[in-house]
Amino acid sequence: MNVNNPLAVCRRAPPVAGDKPIVFVVDDDISVRESLELLISFAQWQPQLFESAKDFLSQPRPVVPSCLVLDINLPDLNGLDLxxxxxxxxxxxxxxxxxGYGDIPRTVRAMKAGAVEFLTKPFDDDVLLNAIAGALEGSRRALDRENNLRFLRTAYTSLTPREHEVMAMVVAGRLNKLIAADLNISEITVKAHRGKVMRKMKARSLADLVKMAALLMLPIG
Known part of the structure; x- marks a missing residue:
């Protein structure tokens, strides 16, 4: 690993708005940890270093994009077990x-379990930085999906029982007059409930509302 040109590293990884993404490193070799700390810091990410898997597990789950650079050979809980x-x-x-060495069976196991990369020491700085950048982008997208789903669940909970009924029928493609007949209410009342559903769910269109229902795993059609 080469950290002699920090400006070049910084250009490869521009700062992200808001809180810095975190790059966790778990490796029992202090020289590796120190080298990675410099490399990650120069790339304007936030390094957090751990000597063992148990130390890492004691940390709370981060609320910013993050990834884990993990040595497969650890003294307590090995990388695959972590x-x-x-x-x-x-x-x-x-x-x-x-x-520190190639191990095809463990590489296959790690990749099948979802690892995004498997690098053999010594590895090129650019290869690791590119892997970290891609991993952090994947983490950001996952957090965005999680936050969006949390909002949708909160919004859906805010609907009244009648609004739940109307929403279910709307996303199923039922016309207002048919919904009114099924619920024994006026079509004007259906339109009023439908408008409230759209506002509370912040749906801009019927297509938006259908997508939201799908994310919430509600019956559609």
Missing amino acids: QTAIASERPDMPIIFIT
Whole structure:
């Protein structure tokens, strides 16, 4: 790893608006940790370093884009076991494995479990930086999806029972007059409920509302 040209590294990874993305590093080799700390800092990301998997697991889940650069050979819990341990708790955190030697069976296992990259030491700085940049972008998209889904769930919970009924029928393609007949209410009342549903869900169109229902896993059609 070469950190003699920090300006070149910075140009490859421009700062992200808001809180800096976090690059977690778990490696029991202090020289590797120190080198990666410099490289990650020069790239204007936030490094957080850990000597063991257990130390990493004690940290709270981050609320900013993040990824994990993980040594496969660790003294307590090895890298593959750590990957399994965080799979359900932190599914939005991409993992980049690093190892001191090639190991095809473990590489295959790591990639099948969702690792985004598997690098053998010594590796080129640019290769690692590109892998980290891609992993952080994937993490950002996952967090955006999670935040969007959280908003949708909150908005859907704010609907009244009648509005839930109307929304279900609207996304199923029912016409206002048919909804009115089914619910034994006037068509004007259906339109009023429909308008409230659109406002509360912040849906700009029927297509938006259908997409929202699909994300919420509501019956459609």
